[in-house]
Amino acid sequence: MPLSHELKDRITKDYFLRYATKRAALMPALWMAQQEHGWLSRETVEEVAELLDMHPTDVAAVASFYVMFNHRPVGKKIVEVCENPSCVINGATETLHRICERLGIPAGAHHGGATTADGEFTVRPTECVAACDKAPVIQVNSRYYGPVPPDKVDEFLADMEKFNVEGLPAANDLEGRAKHLRREVR
């Protein structure tokens, strides 16, 4: 399936103006392409290359450097469990194992992952996602969920939204702090 005209328009009319070179629009272009198709097929890579006046091999070389770009079809929900020390100390390894066990897939590698037969979930370990206070933390389609210790895995799989901590501080009931906020200017 070719890339949409809207995408091409946004790249040429907006992103080309942002950067001094055409190829600098590559990261945004790959992101938009992945949003449209879920992953970057060879066909998509070739189209992006044409759009940016690059060689397809050059585009593929860049795309393959970054682990968030998918080079094969993935599940609707990409579940990524952090496996760095702060999360591991709090049980992340066991959490990942249990999620894979419940979904009936092997624990995939960092840069790949395993997908359920129904195409619903792709599960993989990930590097620190900068939410160590929610350890063990999980990202589902780049949104933050946590903490999900091993004994909460079933609860998490039943109702993920209960664990959503996206934008938590501002959404929380924290009025106690609001009153002394006006900056004292001397």
Next chain:
Amino acid sequence: MAQTPGQPIQPAQPQRGPGLPVPWEPVLSAAVGRPNSRDIDDYISRGGYDALKKALETMTPQDVTKVVADSKLVGRGGAGFPTGVKWGGTARNPAPRYLVVNADESEPGTFGNRYAIDADPHMLLDGMIICCYAVDIQQGHIYIRGENLHGFEVLEAAITQAYQKGILGPSVMGKEGFGVDIYVTRGAGAYICGEETALMESLEGRRAQPRIRPPFPIEVGGGLFGRPTVVNNVETLMNVPHIVERGAEWFAGIGNPACPGPKLYTISGSVNKPGMYELPMGVSLRDLIYKYAGGMQRDQKVKAVSPGALACQILPGDNLDIPMDTATLTRPPYFIPPFGPVGFGAGGIVVYGEEVDMVQIITNIAGFFARESCGKCVPCREGTHWMLDMLRRIASGAGRPKDLEVLRDVATNIAGRKTLCALGDFAVNPVGSGLRLFWDEFEAHVTKSSPARLLEPAAAG
């Protein structure tokens, strides 16, 4: 403020101690927890963009650079370079120049930028525009890590609002001849993008591999698109409006005089209340763990600490009175040859309790650096995998008596700036210091190894 769901965030209230102004009031994280704090009107109602106005109306660009230099603000990303010097140096090089904001924040254990951007994106824009004024820059780029999709959306919304108010665009706040555009670019999952030259490679649409220096980013040929470029961390720039508003003296009087100012400490690991705590630079490790982070889980003893997240050398848990700041942790006695400074990084502290198996943790850390090595320089690309192989063997109980010596040798040989960027040194910091501190633990692992286990596949690290 411990950010545990459902619990109100408590402002950090340090006790009387050397170097701490009392009472302490959060500056950078003041809006954390405030409803609608991301909105431009809310920011303005709190006195936001007053600093920018003051700079534009009453100060020359040189005045702004001078006040930032006088404040002794040093970069919060880890290298600790004086911000005023960087700005002044860039301004002396020919236009056009760029401002690049490093919001990649991928060091495991560090998460201050994420909360800061989420709560107060306009404070960052405020600081960015002031920097653009001081260095005469027309275009700023924020590079944010791909995983922080929410932060990206928050920044995009904030930028749109700033354009609507005339704070960004062809004439900032109506100032003739001073226009600034700011764009956000998303990374896509690469730790190396936190390194400034790799970040710029990525911004230019390439594989994120560090560049050879010199030329440095502030020089022609070294920066973004080959132009002189200021690369600053999010937290560094967020300090700027406060410095301009309250003066260099106020800032220089906070915390450790060698690297003053407020700091967004993030603490995690075996502590009860992991979270972000804004405190003056130089608060002690003991205070951080016991006064703010709620003490240790299950009342364990502190076994070890990674003071500035994983890239730093591991510190033993027996001295908790060390001030946690850039100046202290990069100078003797915290400069340990051949590995160099212990390092403070961006202030992400990971605490290991006595229940933690340090051999497993160091293996885990080595796995991170092996996977995240960009592959450009041989010592790092090859060495990190050698170290990981040996550590996995040791951790899985199949270690050979010779392994420890070889491991130490490999670590020592990667150390000492043998790579283009600091990542090679980062990778050996935890391994080298870990071997020094926990040699007995490693030896016990090797001694317990049985030849039979050599036949089993090594467990994942």
